[in-house]
Amino acid sequence: MQKGGGLMPEQTGQNSKRQIKVAKVTKNQHWKRGKKSAGPSRSMKLRANAVILSVILTAATALTVNLAHIMLFQHDEYTAMANSRQFGSVILPAARGSIYDTNGTILAQSATVYKIFVDPGLLAKELKMVETRNQELIESAAKKRAAGEVTAQADVIDTNELKAQLAAYLAETLEIAQEDVLEAFAKDSHYVILKKQVEKSKADRIIEYINDIQMPGSSRHIALSAISRESDTKRYYPQNELAAAVIGFNYADGHGFYGVEKYYDSYLSGLDGRTITARDANGNEMPYRYSKTYPAQDGDDVYITIDMALQTYLENEITKLVEEFTPAKRACGLMLNAKTGAVLAMASVGGFDPNSPYEIYDPVRAAEVDLITDQEAHDKAKAEAWEDQWRNKCVTETYIPGSVFKVYTASAGLEENKVDYNNDHFYCNGVITVAGKPIHCAMRSGHKDQTFEQILKNSCNPAFIEIGQRLGKETFFEYFASFGLTEKTGIDLPGETSSYYMPLEKMGPVELAACSYGQTNSLSPIEMVTGYAAVVNGGYLLKPYVVSKIVDKAGNIVLSNEKTVRRQVISEETSAEMRKALQYVVDHNGGSNAYIKGYKIGGKSGTSQKIMGDLLAEDQQYVASYCCFAPADDPEIVLLIMADEPDNTKPYYGSTVAAPFCRNVLEKALPYLGYYPEYTDADQEKRDVTIPMLIDKDLAAAQKTLDELELKSEIIGDGTIINMQTPITGSTVSKGGTVLLYTGTANAEPDPVTVPLVKGMTIEEANEALTEAGLNYVAKGSGAQNVTVLMQSPAAGTVVDRWTVISIDVGSSEDDG
Known part of the structure; x- marks a missing residue:
């Protein structure tokens, strides 16, 4: 043994394990003169326990928080996952409600159609079965020839030719590209829709064909299960383009898009039903007694206030207007019940056919779009054309009304006693100067001395500027707002726009003058007609509506719209004076283009110049309109027709462009509504x-x-x-x-x-x-x-x-x- 207690060399190999052990002990313990230490102290153990406990508590807290999060915020998700493994379900689609006009004529209804689909995986298996049968027939024919039947041949079908023939038939029948059919056949899927909303007769022909396919030169009959059909619904619009902008149409998913279809979609859609079936551990559906069916609640039927006879009269006349004066920005018209606010007819021409809403209905515009070769520009032009034809111009667009607006200025002047109906006179020399700015009358030589009735008949701008000045901007604007011209009417159609008007704080003398005779402010046609009705119906501003009632499948009325008076704007006396004055306009020249022998009609034309900057006269664009009512002594209907940018190479005034067509509508509408001519002696002479x-x-x-x-x-x-x-x-x-x-x-x-x-x-x-x-x-x-x-x-x-x-x-x- 060496000094110092070291091991002797010859002992190293024998005691290596002990040496290692000693080394480990030495690492964790202290030796004092050959005596082992007492081990970890109590404080050390407490600290170690605290650490371990902290880790356990942290993990438990995290687990608790996670479980709470799942239970509180992901409950539905995990429930759905569990249910999807335990239950199967089949949706039972609700039938969409129908839309009827005020007389019960069907305007929109749903019918059963079909989706034609292919199961590419099954198709591949069935074609493989055909090839297997081919091989069997080849082997059978070979045996027969070996047995002496030298003419025996196998009736073999080329599966590639079979697939091609099938694709060609489906493409032709469904009116889709053959390449699309072949692409569907090749997909890695078990469900690919080839065509939606296929009529029953066509779907029947397809099923009949695939159950008995025959190839040229073969006597074999092939039946395939990979092509099949599912029932679906399709929306039909029997009246085609009539009232299309009011009715709207449906998306491919069956929900409303535009018009009544959209506004009342929640009523029309109903609630889909569902059949819930239990599944066993292997995912197979269990017997029927383990299922539960929740039946669908079919959609409600909607009855609108539109009368299709009146609608036809209106659309036919606006169509004639469009053919004669070719307005660049379309034309529109609407007829309102002056006493209730019910819309009797509403038309936007050119419109569209809701049975094929993605077809550009205007052939001229369709041709223009087709000529665009750049794909991006072509798609943009097509989308713009769709948007234009789908919009209800009566509700979603505004226009400057021009002289039709003068009925509001006149009403306010009478109501505020700023105008004396019988004794007032207005002198016009052809121009009036406002704040140093000359404003001309349409008759540059001037109308000279005029009564109140005559300024309406002559549509004299200086006279109405004078009435506006008498009222002052505060009072003028108060009536402008009271007639509902600063707010939406609240009509039950989607997309109603707001008017664009000169606010009171920005209205100076020149702006007041322009507003008084119908320039500057831009109103929607529905605002114009609603306000006009208030002028002649006793002063009552009504809320317009297009749906009279909604009825469920049990016949219960679930919603009803009726007359709603928003406020009284002018007195009965003022309204009566306005009716008298506006009948005078029709009976005495001017706007008398709407005159009908034997009837009392009141009306006012309007021609406004669009504000388009410094343009040459031939480049200026105008809006021509006419608004009238009948019978003049007790108004039942108010009618507006408006043409946006008529051909300015022809007379473009409202009295020429719109008034005659209003008259034509009234000639048919009044007898239809039960009003018949009463001829005066003078009328009899001209009858x-x-x-x-x-x-x-x-x-x-x-x-x-x-x-x-x-x-x-x-x-x-x-x-x-x-x-x-x-x-x-x-x-x-x-x-x-x-x-x-x-x-x-x-x-x-x-x-x-x-x-x-x-x-x-x-x-x-x-x-x-x-x-x-x-x-x-x-x-x-x-x-x-x-x-x-x-x-x-x-x-x-x-x-x-x-x-x-x-x-x-x-x-x-x-x-x-």
């Missing part, structure tokens, strides 16, 4: 004549009848019994017209006549030209003397039968009334 039935009558008796009606006759043939007549029974002609009577064996083919151009002539000149050409006529419009022909139908140059009736619209083509 047109309805051609009676004369066929099979004795010639002498027929001539006597025509004489009594102040009509002439022209006889063709030498018989005594009439076998044909022109014009036909029921036609209307002016007094003094001629009826062509065919008798005996006379040729019953009337002589052809070319219609002359009478547009721009006086009535007397037109009468002479048409009579000389061998044509009758009927004049519509103004009962005044100093008027001309604004439109004629048929157009000049048209070849018609002799003594055919030519319809002429007469009135003033100037910006008055």
Whole structure:
């Protein structure tokens, strides 16, 4: 042993384990003179226990917090995950409610259609089965040939040709690309939709085909299960484009998009039902007794206030307006019940067909979009065209009303006693200076001295500027707001826009002047009509509405809209004076382009210049409109027609562009609503004549009848019994017209006549030209003397039968009334 207690060399190998052990002990303990220490102290143990406990508590806290988070915030998620493993469910779609007009005519309804889909995985297996059968047939044919049947052949079907034939059939039947069908066949999926909303007849043909596919040159019949169908629903709109902007249409997901379909979507949609089935441990559905069905609640039916007869009258006339004056920014019109606020008709032309809403309905615009070759620009133009045709112009757009607005200024002046209806006079020399700025009248020479009724008839700008000045900007703006022109009307249609108006704090003398005669402020048509109704219905501002009631499948009324008075703006007395003044406008020149014999009608035209900067006169754009009501002494309806940017190479005034079409609507609408003409003595003198039935009558008796009606006759043939007549029974002609009577064996083919151009002539000149050409006529419009022909139908140059009736619209083509 060496000094110092070290190990001897020869002992190292034998005691290596002990040496290591000693080394470990030495690392953790202290030795004092060969005596082992007492170990960790009590404080050391406490600290160690504290650390361990802290770790355990931290972990427990984290686990508790996590569990609380799951229970409080992820409960539904984990419940759904658990249910998805334990339960299966099938959605039972609710049937969407129908939409009806006020008379119960169906406007929108849903019907069963189908989704055609393919299971690519199953298709691959079925084609593999065909190939397996091919191999079996090949082997069978080989055995037969070996047995001596030398002509035995296998009836083999090429699966690639089968797939191609199937794809071609589906592509043609479903009207989709064959490449898309083949791409669907190749997908790694068990469910790929080929086409949605397929009609039942077409879906039946497809199923019949895939259950019995025959290939050319083969006697085999192939049935495939990989192509199938699922029931779905499709929305139908039987009236096509009629009232499309009001009704709207549906997204592909079945929910409403635009119009009533969108606004009342929650009522129309109903609630889908569901069948819940239990699953066993292997995910298989358990027997029926373990299922629970929650039936669907079908959507409610919606009844709107629109009357499709009135809607047809309105849309037909606006369509004619568009054809004649080609407004660049479309045209619109609406008819309101002046007493209740119910919308009776509302149209935007050009519109769209909700059965195919993604088709650009205007052929001119569609052609323009098709010419765009850049794909991005093409898609943008198409989207803009869709948006334009879908928008309800009566609700979502504004326009500067022009002189139609003057009814508000006039009403406020009368109500505030700033104007004396019977004794006030207004002098116009053609211009008025406001704050150093000259503002001209439409008649540059001036209207001179005028009564209150005459300033409305003449649509005199200086006179209405004077009324605005008498009111002052505060009072003027108070009435502007009271007529509802600073707020939305609250109509039950989506997308109603707000008006753009000059706020009181920015209104100076010039701004007040411009506002007084209808420039500067931009209103929506629905605002205009609602306010106008308040002017003539006794002063009551109403809330307009398009849905009268909503009825559930049990027949219960779940929602009902009725007359809602927002406030009274003017007195009954002021309203009565305005009705009288506006009837005077129609009866005496100017806006009398809306005059109808036997009816009391009030109205006012408007022509506004769009504010478009410093442009040449030929580049300026205008808005032409006419707003009228009837009967004038007790208004039932208020009607507005507006054309946005009509062709400015033609007369673009509201009295020319819009008033005649308003008159045409009223001519049909008033009798339909139960109002019939009551002729004064003066009306009787000018009353047109309805051609009676004369066929099979004795010639002498027929001539006597025509004489009594102040009509002439022209006889063709030498018989005594009439076998044909022109014009036909029921036609209307002016007094003094001629009826062509065919008798005996006379040729019953009337002589052809070319219609002359009478547009721009006086009535007397037109009468002479048409009579000389061998044509009758009927004049519509103004009962005044100093008027001309604004439109004629048929157009000049048209070849018609002799003594055919030519319809002429007469009135003033100037910006008055």
